[in-house]
Amino acid sequence: MRRGSKAVALAAGLAIMGLAACDSTALAPRTTEVTPQVRPAAVVKPAAPAPEPGPSAASLDLQRYYARIQKDLLVRGLLRTDGGGPDTQFTDTMLARNFERIALAEEYERGAGLTPSRGDLGAIKKWTKPIRISVEFGPRVPRDQIAEDRAWLAEYAAKLGRITGHPISMGTSGANFHVLFMSEDDKDRIKPRIQQLVPDVNLASLDLFDNLPRSIHCLVIAFSETQGGYEYGEAIAVIRSEHPDLLRRSCIHEEVAQGLGLGNDDPRARPSIFNDDDEFALLTVHDEMLLKILYDPRLRPGMSADEARPIVVERAAELAGAGSS
Template sequence: MTVMRFFLTFVLFSLFLVAPPARATSQTFSTEELLQGFERTVFGLEYRSWSWRPYMVKKFTKPVVFYVHNLSARDRKSIVHRFVREIDRRVGGLKASVTNDPAAANFEVYVVDRAQYVPVVKKDIYKNDRAKVPGRCLVRVVSGRKGIKRSSAVIVSDEGEFLFKRCLVEEILQGLGPMNDDERLTHSVFNDSSRHSRFTVFDQIILNMLYDPRIKPGMSKKQIEPILPLVVRDARRRVR
């Protein structure tokens, strides 16, 4: 092999090594993977309490109106607003918008620095000075038989871009209904071991399944089983 041929081979091999993986599409995942993903995120809770009925569908039935409380030193409002617009664009059956009036919101997002996290969660989320504060960021969902009434997320801003973006995506999406994490979901932000920090194609399909009009708040696994394969098929078509 000549020096030139060796050099060209080395360059091509190096390019192959650093080339990014092919972008996932709605056809990347099998129907079984998506059915399991829906079950593992929608039926269950990352943080359980006696007042929940975790094995029932939870979702908004009205438009979701967001208000952002930016309490951190860095103004993150525009990033949160952009993500809300992405949700509105990518999830069929769900209308998401932003308001400048906190009284008009049913989903409040608190962007805080780490030192503010525990005080804000106790005062504004749990309204209890003795409340235990789990996690590095969180979302609280108030839900009933007719669907989610309101959600509140707390996102930490000053511990790096990855944590901020990861928390932003995961907590807001969980506040829309798929509230459980599972380490088997390698393509999802609903997995604390994954390194995803964006609205993945897998999660877009899960949200489109949840907000399909055939899926109603309060439905059980048994009730949705007959229709879920059709819901998967239609959700694939909505995700590009």
């Protein structure tokens, strides 16, 4: 982490020139053809700009905590970035089952903050309009992280566009998917910014930002076009800037993909980032297939599991091959 807050103020010095006077008229004529010089203005030394305030003790503590988390996961062989391999084989039947649990089930009750859902299968949730991703950084986010995070997000947005075939791009004009990188010291800005972006946001969804537990590394809230609908029109992801590089990048991958409609986690999904075991840090081949299924144009927002299942099974067989159950 960065050093603690420290403000330095420099007093500005005033240099004032004094002029000596002479009473002897013999030394100078009463009139002269010489125009006197303008008296110089007082010289004021500009104050040096105060250094940027460093992170608070709470933010430093979070940096140390998440650094330990990442180190522990890596030591245990987790946070893989290989996308899966020979040890993570899956069949089309497994892929179709995982799609239902990840795309159709809800992790939390709709409009109820962090209240866990009962796990029932719901309906297809996805975007039909083009997605325009913007990125914002809190004023206390370390400046040396901004270029890196922006580049990662732009690269990932382009990749998601290729995978889904859906128009996904970066830009501030007309943005409807907002990714906010915020530090602990920026947390008072999160709720007002969300309310500014989505004025009719559900208060229960907003209240969870009052005291976000550190066990929640990052999150995304997706908003439907209509009340209780399933066609997304706006999304906001919040990522803690205190994360070390790999955890921060992992948050980008999971939250943006979840904001596309893969909103749940399932312990049986492997290889996948939609699994709380942290085995994988970045989007896997399996997860790419889930996105391809979700953005099949035959799957429409609001379709039930029964309506979607024949299409899901067909696409899973095409993508993963007709394996055994």
